[in-house]
Amino acid sequence: MKNSFLALLFIAGIVSSSCSSSDDEDTTPAPVVGSITGIITTNTTFPSGTYTLAGIVKINPGVTVTFDAGSTITCDIATGDNALVVLNGGKLIVNGTASQPVVFTEKNKVPGNWGGIIMYGDAPITAASGAATAASEDGNVQTYGGTNPTHNGGTLRYVRVEYAGKKLGDGQKENNAFTFYSCGSGTVLDHLVAYKGADDGYEFFGGTVSATNLVSYGNYDDAFDWQDGWKGQLNSNWYAYQTGKGNFGMEVEASNNNNAFGPKVVNITLKRATGTTPEVDTDVQVDAFQFKKQGNGEYDNIVVDGYLNYTVGATLFTATVVRILDTSTNTDQVNGGKLKLTNVKITNTSLVDPTGAAGISVSFPVGNFTTSQSATGAVITNGSWSNVDGTNLIQ
Template identity: 50%
Template sequence: MKTNLLTLLSLSLLLSISSCTIDINDGDGGTVTTPGTTAGILPEGGKLSGEITSNLTIKKGNYTLEGIVKVADGATLTIEAGATFTVSTNVSSSLVILQGGKILALGSASEPIVFTTTAKTAGGWGGITLYGRAPIKAVNGNATAVSEDGNAITYGGTDANFSSGIMKFVRVEYAGKKIGDGTSETNTFTFYAVGDGTILENLVAYKGTDDGFEWFGGTVSAKNLVSYGNFDDSFDWQDAWSGQNNSNWFAFQTVTGNFGMEIEASANVDNTAPKISNITLIRDTNTNPEVAGSTEISAIQFKRQGTGIFSNVYISGYKNLGGKNAYAVLIQDDATNTSQVNANPSKIVVSPLNYVNSDNPLVWGYAATNGGKTFTNTSTVTKVSLPTGAWATVDGVNLLSAL
């Protein structure tokens, strides 16, 4: 009799589990309900849309993403290795982790998490944006600012150690979207006031129409980044971003591209210089800036009190174009030269540096008027070394082949 009772209880529990439903807010005040699935798990082939207000797990498989998907304060979006999202380009789409929300995207080198589009056209969607609660220094030293990604969210906080989650082995393709008149845009990866409790490792930004990676203040660091074929800058920051433990950044600019790195601190003299070890910036032959005749062709540009302490930097392919000079390092204004380059100790350091297959060797360029700086070209610098695998392969092309 005991055996039969246990059997009946087990059968009842099994039936209960198999009839669970998962509710995902559809963004219009209602929900999308999918019967026959385990609660909190998006079914294979499902659509991610609307606002996620409770924990949700996405397993290995193929999915779609449509519209502005927001992970709300208190909710965690978990994405397992091998999940692939095809993003709708018929509507404005992006993935946004709000302040207090978390993403746990845990791919692997052989089974990355991929966001792509059917059309495979640059700028098809808005990319991934994280909001944290770490400190920033915006214009005039303001501790908060309003985002320029179309969401108009106030960002900036006081928790330097704040965590927005983990992203490992994630590749985002064909993102970076112009908004309205083009004065605002999203990037492939955008980090607003993200704290250093967040883990960012082995991320690929592939062929977006704005920056590959951009930081707006915050303290987070990132390792093993690949910025490939992005139209604006490969790496960009402002609002006094201050990550201290960055390493292994690789940019390959091809067809269309502006600066390899564009660096500013929103004109705040008092800022903490971020630190990056091992940087490789390569500009492919016949790469042109977004705007014909633009001067945005140098490898690293510092402006508006931007700072950085960079070591083991390899730069190749930055050639003069249309009468404009390309430099390994370009100091854009007198104020940055005076307050940052000439600070004691200097808060702009790029050394050791190997500048090859490029014009204007051995000199930092100065677009302003108050002097120049020479450097020693160190041949012992080596290119970045990154793990191989599917995480850095698109349509059979190994993105690391230039290394």
């Protein structure tokens, strides 16, 4: 891949030098066109341009791959499984800007046509039964988890991932627009868009990484999802707009571990457009927040809008601002004071009080669930980075 890329630049240089010069000659370099395939084994920078990504491209440990602002990287389901994978020890640096984001997309513009961006690290996790490591569920069969809370998988700024969520490999595994396996606090995630994927917008599998200015738009499953003891502490400005199909605004679990810690997220907006349906009618999920398997955390300055009841045949499924799905989560996290949602503004939503699954009575300790009509939710500025085909994603 490196040799092909150098050859591309060499040819471009010959063409440029063969042109006659004049005082008014445009010296702006032509955008680069190229392809990205296979395993990347040496540090590589992709200048601003248009690229085709074919296959499951992996960034090896010890290797840094950089994309300059304004690039578009397109894959095609006709080539089979496609994804960009950062192996533990590798780094992905994406230098997008508000006016020149870096866009990863799919040729046919069909949700679920590729695997998105997948990053592995070695930050701590608590998987099922308290395990410190686990096998990834993305079809790549990678081990994740470790003892390095400051793991650095790179910097993603002003990045948009479109039409992801493909099940790779055996067709049973899960991928999202952005998937982070045990990534650490040295990783920077800022101004990201997950657009019309067939699974979650963002999913965290343990780790300590935090993320700011996230947009999840039109993803079929949950806007935000995590498990395995993810404990990012500096998260802010998360915005979800569920339209067409969509399940929970936020699905929170901790792999059945009653952890002494939890994540913190401030400035959250969860919106569900009129007419949005669950992903499938056989598993109806229509709540703004769902907590299960010991999911906990602290959440503040929240706007919830549009989470309404849904009917399948003669069965009514109620929608609520917060649902506690199991007794252990209610006992250990709600009653134990390790789950807090404060300054919540609720509009156009069927049930405005936290609700339990059948047989579970939910009563937050005083001050741990509070409402406020002055809550602002996420405050994020639209720009080219959050505009697709003329539509601003932040509604």
